[in-house]
Amino acid sequence: MDRSFYTGAVGAIAHQERLNIIANNIANVNTNGYKRKPATFSECIYSNLNAIAQEPTDYIAGAGVHVEKTDVDFTPGHLATTGKEYDYMIMENGFFAVQNPVTQEITYTRNGNFMTSLQADADGRFYLQTANGKRVLDANQNPIIVGMLQGGTGSQQMISGQELVEQIGIYTFPSTNGMESVRGTEFVPVEKNGQPIAVPGDRRTLQHKVLEMSNVNLGDEITKMIEAQRCYQYALKMVQTSDEVETTINGLRS
Numbered sequence: 001m002d003r004s005f006y007t008g009a010v011g012a013i014a015h016q017e018r019l020n021i022i023a024n025n026i027a028n029v030n031t032n033g034y035k036r037k038p039a040t041f042s043e044c045i046y047s048n049l050n051a052i053a054q055e056p057t058d059y060i061a062g063a064g065v066h067v068e069k070t071d072v073d074f075t076p077g078h079l080a081t082t083g084k085e086y087d088y089m090i091m092e093n094g095f096f097a098v099q100n101p102v103t104q105e106i107t108y109t110r111n112g113n114f115m116t117s118l119q120a121d122a123d124g125r126f127y128l129q130t131a132n133g134k135r136v137l138d139a140n141q142n143p144i145i146v147g148m149l150q151g152g153t154g155s156q157q158m159i160s161g162q163e164l165v166e167q168i169g170i171y172t173f174p175s176t177n178g179m180e181s182v183r184g185t186e187f188v189p190v191e192k193n194g195q196p197i198a199v200p201g202d203r204r205t206l207q208h209k210v211l212e213m214s215n216v217n218l219g220d221e222i223t224k225m226i227e228a229q230r231c232y233q234y235a236l237k238m239v240q241t242s243d244e245v246e247t248t249i250n251g252l253r254s
């Protein structure tokens with residue numbers, strides 16, 4: 001009875017985690033550049049029944065499942081026209097590179113919702129940046145400048161978003177499998193992804209005044225949520241039934 005009890009409990013925990021992952025996908029259905037994250041399950045170890053260790057038998061039992069990892073689905077999202085001067089969408093594979101001006105950490109994103117810095121930096125320059133203040137990089141990993149203070153009293157006219165198309169860097173990797181998701185729509189490469197390959201944007205690969213929407217399909221996610229809820233309920237029912245059988249057996253012994 002202990003086996004069925006704990007197998008059910010492990011299953012309930014796994015499907016609770018799956019529900020959390022699905023809920024996060026649904027919460028980001030309207031987040032620009034968000035990539036759906038499906039859960040990957042693995043079976044727990046199997047063991048032989050009615051046999052000594054290492055002896056093969058036709059009777060085996062598993063110990064449930066667990067969520068092994070969360071993958072990232074890099075399927076492109078739909079195009080949405082915004083008309084905003086510093087919005088961009090990569091039409092092919094690739095990422096924008098953005099850099100934290102404090103830590104110098106570089107991350108990669110498909111979210112091209114950019115803007116100009118609200119005030120000049122200490123060097124008197126205005127930069128193209130993300131909503132959270134990270135600077136957008138060109139193909140040489142240099143921050144993109146959109147304006148500069150003149151005589152310390154004001155700023156020159158900002159460079160237009162169309163002019164910046166050929167400055168913005170687009171970065172690809174030999175493999176995107178296993179890239180680590182950080183802070184919503186940003187990613188950092190791991191060793192197996194290889195080194196980033198950078199090319200300047202052009203009017204074919206980089207569209208201006210449009211954004212890539214989330215690739216989450218709400219209907220699919222709701223279907224998966226219902227499925228995960230049912231599995232969760234069945235796993236708890238297995239725990240309850242195992243407990244009831246154990247209680248009955250203990251009652252017969254007394």
